Amino acid sequence: MGSVALLPRSDADRLLAMRQGLRGGAACADLGTMSMIATHDLSGALQRLEKLxxxxxxxxxxxxxxxxxRARRVLPRRLQGDxxxxLAARRVEGNPKLSRITGDAxxxxxxxxxxxxxxxYDRADRRKGRVLxxxxAVILNAVAIFALVMAVLLWRGFV
Structure with missing residues (x-):
């Protein structure tokens, strides 16, 4: 199978071609090499994500x-879909036909x-925020109870 010139169809494809280090936005590669490059990029990104x-x-x-x-619990809702x-792309990573469906952009x-x-993400800052x-909440509840007790004492005429 010879190499076929694949021209990018959109800005996302052009960006992907530039990220892969291809010049001029045009990619000269056969389909097997292209899926291997995408798989290599995905595995590297997954390793970086595992490290994080x-x-x-x-x-x-x-x-x-x-x-x-377990990380999903920490992520905001907008990133849980990401x-x-x-995870879906990781499951189909080895299959060249299914990996094209995921959409590289x-x-x-x-x-x-x-x-x-x-x-x-800073775990220490999150921990401090939770403690604070x-x-x-404890201080607010104590102030509310104190105010309620004072109101009852005033109402009963003890103060």
């Missing part, structure tokens, strides 16, 4: 699927958003 799971979220046990399920898309954007969020919100 381990470093930022302290998820080191289990496979990628179980880590992703994680689902990445959408998958690349999903991976980018996940990496950006997890890269800026619990303390604020």
């Amino acid at each position: 799971f381990e470093d930022k979220l302290a998820l080191s046990r289990g496979g990628f699927e179980s880590r992703a399920a 994680l689902t898309r990445v 959408a998958l690349g954007a999903s991976l980018g958003r996940l990496e950006a969020y997890l890269g800026s 919100s619990v303390l604020a």
Whole structure:
């Protein structure tokens, strides 16, 4: 099978071709090489995502699927769909026909958003925020109870 010149059909394809290091937006590669390149990019992105799971979220046990399920609890709702898309692409990664269905541009954007969020995630700051919100709730409840007790004492004429 000889090499066939594949011209990008959209801006997303042109961006993907530029990301793969191809010049002028035109790709000269046969279909087998193209799917191998996409698979290589996906496996590298998945390794970076696994590293972020381990470093930022302290998820080191289990496979990628179980880590992703535990990471889903930390992610905002808008990124949970991105994680689902990445998991679906990972499942069909080895099959060249099914891997074309996933959509490289959408998958690349999903991976980018996940990496950006997890890269800026700070567990210590989240922990401090949780502790401060619990303390604020306790203090607010104490002030409300104190005000209620004072109101009852005033109403009964003890103060």
